[in-house]
Amino acid sequence: MAGTEKHSYVYIMTNRVNRVLYTGVTNDLVRRVFEHRNGMGEGFTARYKVNKLVYFEVFRDIEEAINRENQIKGGSRKKKLALVERMNPEWRDLYEEIIS
Numbered sequence: 001m002a003g004t005e006k007h008s009y010v011y012i013m014t015n016r017v018n019r020v021l022y023t024g025v026t027n028d029l030v031r032r033v034f035e036h037r038n039g040m041g042e043g044f045t046a047r048y049k050v051n052k053l054v055y056f057e058v059f060r061d062i063e064e065a066i067n068r069e070n071q072i073k074g075g076s077r078k079k080k081l082a083l084v085e086r087m088n089p090e091w092r093d094l095y096e097e098i099i100s
Contacts, residue, residue, distance in 0.1 A: 008065035010072060012055035012084060013045070018091050020048040021080050025069040029056060033095050053094045055084045 009029040013022045013036055022045055026032040035041055037051045044050070059065040072080060088094065 005060075008059045008062040010057045010059070010065050010069045011053060012072070012080060013050045014052050014054050014091070015049045016052065018052075018054075020050055021077065021084075022048075022050045023069055023072045023080070025062075025065050027062065029053075030098055033098065037095065052091075053098070054088050054091055056094065056098070 008027050010025050033053045
């Protein structure tokens with residue numbers, strides 16, 4: 001993920017038992033997931049211990065990423081589950097993949 005080109009990311013995170021889904025957008029996926037994993041957020045993600053990255057998309061433009069985040073958030077839970085299943089059928093924590 002390193003490089004000089006700036007990217008934006010839409011991501012889906014869950015908790016240990018894969019029950020809760022949280023969709024977010026960021027310009028620094030490694031930092032943002034680190035914050036979730038270490039309880040640095042408040043509200044929903046802290047309350048439900050959302051700390052496992054299971055899905056992400058990369059964009060060159062923040063506006064595209066925000067539009068995609070809104071599209072995913074506006075979709076059903078079934079659609080979110082299908083996104084994760086296509087990219088990550090084992091529901092692995094993808095954090096190690098993004099930091100290497």
